[in-house]
């Protein structure tokens with residue numbers, strides 16, 4: 073997996089994930105009610121950045137995170153060692169090492185875009201969540217990313233990023249648009265499905281500079297895999313970086329990136 077996962081598992085990626093969780097905490101967590109839940113599972117937890125925020129928002133929850141990456145989990149375990157309500161488990165999302173009906177809430181956050189069988193992962197989540205519980209999927213639709221007016225060097229990099237992610241990693245960068253179809257196909261009852269503004273130049277609660285910095289780090293996180301596997305060139309990388317530099321002093325250029333949050337329940341007699 074390590075050669076094919078677009079973001080890699082470096083220390084820089086660990087820090088990017090922690091900063092990302094903070095930057096995107098509003099679109100990810102606002103509006104969610106954890107008051108009736110006791111046990112929450114996050115599948116694809118990486119270094120535990122979201123679990124750390126969840127612990128602050130809902131201190132009564134017992135939190136379990138599962139990830140395939142031993143490196144990310146090792147980093148998470150040392151960072152979260154003193155956090156007794158958080159347990160980290162190594163495993164594959166498509167075959168969860170948990171009993172049926174064991175969690176009140178099952179979550180994925182930026183995971184399903186990276187797996188080759190999103191339906192199989194959601195089926196597993198439906199299996200391990202209680203009939204009274206729910207599944208919360210917050211996932212990107214990378215078609216939604218863009219600038220107005222368009223920034224050709226950034227678009228070219230983004231197209232290559234998405235092709236690399238899908239072809240080398242085997243995921244679907246546009247999975248957000250398919251969540252309803254997949255969950256309903258599995259017989260789940262969709263409770264809500266809503267667009268979430270991940271990044272937006274019209275968002276006055278977060279600074280333009282911080283949002284652009286976030287986007288740039290996100291796009292640069294694919295560099296190693298994209299260059300190694302021939303999806304991008306260093307010229308493309310330089311042009312993308314120059315475009316981001318110029319955007320700092322161009323407040324008239326708009327940008328947006330959105331995700332989909334779908335909440336569903338398991339079907340009766342699952």
Ligand SMILES: C[S@@+](CC[C@H](N)C(=O)[O-])C[C@H]1O[C@@H](n2cnc3c(N)ncnc32)[C@H](O)[C@@H]1O
Pocket residue numbers: 079089093115116117118119120121122138139140141144163164165166180181182183186187
């Ligand atoms: C973009 S990170 C998301 C991390 C976390 N949800 C967050 O928001 O900080 C995606 C994570 O999914 C994990 N992953 C990819 N495929 C997986 C699989 N089949 N089973 C479990 N984890 C997987 C990767 O190792 C990585 O840590």
